[in-house]
């Protein structure tokens with residue numbers, strides 16, 4: 001095929017960003033090029049349409065397509081690390097609509113509906129300073145963990161949503177014996193799901209004489225360990241979650257001056273709509 005004469009009008013990269021994970025956890029083919037200089041393009045009209053399709057948002061499909069469209073260095077966005085996800089989505093938002101994002105907040109004191117223009121740059125810079133701690137020592141053992149992939153996160157969220165929905169429906173009629181069984185089963189399923197997520201986060205266990213990566217062995221070991229082991233790993237996972245959360249932004253009501261902390265979420269429904 002001959003070269004398209006319109007090629008020089010194609011979109012150009014708007015910014016380059018470092019991936020917080022440095023691509024360390026991704027499978028070999030998921031990222032191409034330099035993970036510390038990832039090119040980010042603005043969304044195309046097609047990308048915007050994809051993001052406005054609610055069903056595909058829910059399964060993660062549209063997020064994956066848009067990430068791969070705007071960050072060509074990411075070949076397989078299903079394997080984006082949890083610690084890279086917000087960073088990537090914010091970068092795409094900045095590349096498309098600029099640094100500012102309008103966030104609405106109703107004052108808890110006087111009820112005034114305020115609109116704030118939040119600068120996303122400092123929030124992104126926060127990730128560049130965050131550290132992912134990936135190992136913990138419990139007695140003789142060193143446990144290494146990894147952030148979940150987007151695919152795993154999406155799967156867990158979907159499963160969790162389904163169970164919660166069933167649980168809520170059954171809780172409407174608590175006296176029904178059949179519903180009580182559904183409720184009990186649902187709680188057990190939620191616990192199983194959380195355990196499953198916990199196990200997926202464990203990459204390896206190093207003992208003085210061996211290193212184990214087999215998930216089956218690790219699962220068996222976790223089930224036969226004392227609580228302090230579980231707590232040690234859980235604390236590490238929780239600490240990372242806190243370190244990698246988008247920082248809240250302090251604002252003041254325009255009418256009465258009452259301060260508030262804005263939580264910036266990556267709920268795509270809000271995040272990818274340009275408010276002006």
Ligand SMILES: [Zn+2]
Pocket residue numbers: 107108109110111112253254255256257258
């Ligand atoms: Zn107020």
